[in-house]
Amino acid sequence: MENQANTLFTSFDADEVTFFADLILPIPVPKLFTYRIPRGMADLVKIGARVIVPFGKKNSRVLTAIVARLHNSPPANYQARYVTELLDEYPLVNSYQLELFRWMAEYYMCCVGEVMNVALPSGLKISSQSKVQFNPDFDYPELLTEHEEILLTELKKQPALTYDELSRLAGEGVNIAALIKSLVGKKAVIVFEEIREKYVPKMIRKIRLHPNYEEREQLLVLLQRLEKLPKQQEVVMRYLRHVPVQHNPALNQKGLDKTILNQDDELSQSSLQTLVKNAVFETFEVIQPRFADTSAPQGEIRLTEHQQRAAEQIMARFDQQNIVLFHGITGSGKTEVYIHLIQQALAGGSQVLYLLPEIALTTQIVVRLQRVFGDKMGIYHSKFSDNERVEVWKGVVSGQYQFVVGVRSAVFLPFDNLGLVIVDEEHETSYKQHDPAPRYHARDVALMMAHWQQAKVLLGSATPSLETYYQAKQGRYGLVELHHRFGDATLPNILLIDTKQEKRQKTMKNEFSSALLDALEMNLERKEQSILFQNRRGYSPYMQCEDCDWTAECPNCAVSLTYHQRDAELRCHYCGHKEAVPRLCPTCGSTKVKTIGFGTEKLEDQLQVYFPSSRVLRMDLDTTRAKDAYGQIIREFESGSVDMLVGTQMITKGLDFDNVSLVGIFDADRLIHFPDFRATERSFQMLTQVSGRAGRRAGRQGTVLIQTANPHQSILQKIIQNDYKGLYEEEIQERQDFNYPPFSRLIKLTVRHPDKAISQQAAERLCAELTDALGSTRVLGPEQPLVERIRNQFLFDILIKIEREKVNIKAVKAYIQDRINDILTDKGLRQVSIVIDVDCL
């Protein structure tokens, strides 16, 4: 408490020292907001800490904000409001992160608030619920209406109720907001905000032997006494079996999970209760770590000769360069090399971040890492709950987690002493965030963060992105290659199946070539597993009437609806619209409504027909939506009870099955001929990655069958020969000729409006203005994207290509932003929205 002198002193210069904070608010507004800091808080607030502030007209909202700047210059044009509460004694966000936020907002052309929104797990933002309380000073009950009186009687009974609770009490059809408003006006109730942290650590109840019985003699006495109480004795014995107190009294401190003691029988529960009552046992609570301690850490991993050499080369490169590309073919055992490097970095006392694409993270890799690093390792995954993510965040701050494996958003964790960042499967497009801004690329953000913290970055891939390989070729990144498969397994033998020819010879059975069917058959006989890849989910992508050519289309998007047999419905893969399958053609009434094309669901179906006694599993978005479905499918396939796995690109990543010796690939042509300048690169990556699932263990060479209508395409030849360099040389030339990345930076602007004409008009004007300033070689479009309407918005794309050298990219972005703002504030173009995607993929 303040003493007299202190109070006098602070009131003396109250006007001189008024503090203000510029705050990052979690809203998409491109500026900071200035608030006053209450006197008592002034000494405690630090940059990077969170505060609670009132926001909006009539304090309609309460937000969690981050302190970005502290100063004492009052804003000129308005009266700053007060910060309500300080949430952190120490900064939650460190200075590197604040720098990152600012950099991202500028680079990706978004607001800092948007960056804050993706960076912080929502458990670190606050939930506020308005509460309503009876005002004890109220004594004009004659003013109340009947409804109000009922409500007030309820409120008198309880200390406070939330809006939600009140509306439930009032029943249906009552406008609770209006009612409360009126009550507030009459001063009958008080409304206040109850603020609380969303994050609640998970507690588990444990029990332990009362310290009195830790000594052997006392314990024996106890057991003797319980001789006549067999149930209780059994409970104590059970405890001692789990916790050998006599051998090691210290173990008793840690206690035992209550649920372990009363596992099966309910009787032990009451016995335990009695024992607790008689002070034989005591209960206590501990915060449960979200990731169970793994058993004995298995520290040593042995590298093969090739792995050892790769690790040494990487270390040597790191002496000269901060970024190294590790190009190791599929199945070469990159993970072991990573583990080795991570151990080195941790031993040096610095933090390590290991980024993986989303789907690869749920798999075996994490288990392997956990076996090595135990509870020193944090896991940051989008499938985890908020609480779990908050725990990892706090664990990084506290130093508990020196090492984190995580997805894209793990780059936002509060590291301050990074020594090594690994970006595994560096080429993966899922590192780029697509939908809400900021549309960032986690690899590039990681590179930036590592640069600031002088950490080394290892980019790993069997099929590096052209951008990264180009940098390595230019000498800007170090390059280390590993061309030997682990344990001398050989690369699979890749064969091209000419579907045109098989069709001519009428040996195709639906989507299956006879070559593929034969191979599957043989694999079944050998009891080896097969993987089938088709990058399209659902049963079939079209439904069409044979008589009148009607096709099922989404009412909101310009796409056909996909038929899903399991749920007997048509679905839009863009907006989620669903509808029943028509029995008759809606236009002509014909019964000949057929499905066209095929997805994973149809393949699964047909496999079951051709191989009735085999077990087939399907892995795609539809079968993995449930909580642990993904892990379950993997475990089931791993167990060997399943013969074939059909899947979308989900199966291409990080799966490591010993017994898979055959991979079948459908519709490779659709992948290759996708209208996009990256299609060739993508196809190579995807097909090489799937192929890599075959024959990962020495013993037998795996086989890959690619079905194609044109086996002579040069890219297929490159894939067969695993000729990454050949592909690179050919592709990079094209990129240079047409000034695409890595020779330029791309910024895509997507103009959207429910009215096609307005959308087009806005896009054309924007495009014209940009072309004027930047030149027609740098601005492409506007053009309608492949799907020209999504969720009832008509889209027009403008693509801006800016060369990497000799251009002030910041100025260009500022100019683009200005032109966009012009459009958005134009009264004639109301409701137009523009999506900015920097470094679009």
Next chain:
DNA sequence: AGCACGCCGACT
């Protein structure tokens, strides 16, 4: 983003 304010149609 989300919320208040404000201006037009279909209801007591």
Next chain:
DNA sequence: GTCGGCGTGCTC
């Protein structure tokens, strides 16, 4: 005449 629909503009 009012309730409530959505379009518009602002938020320290």
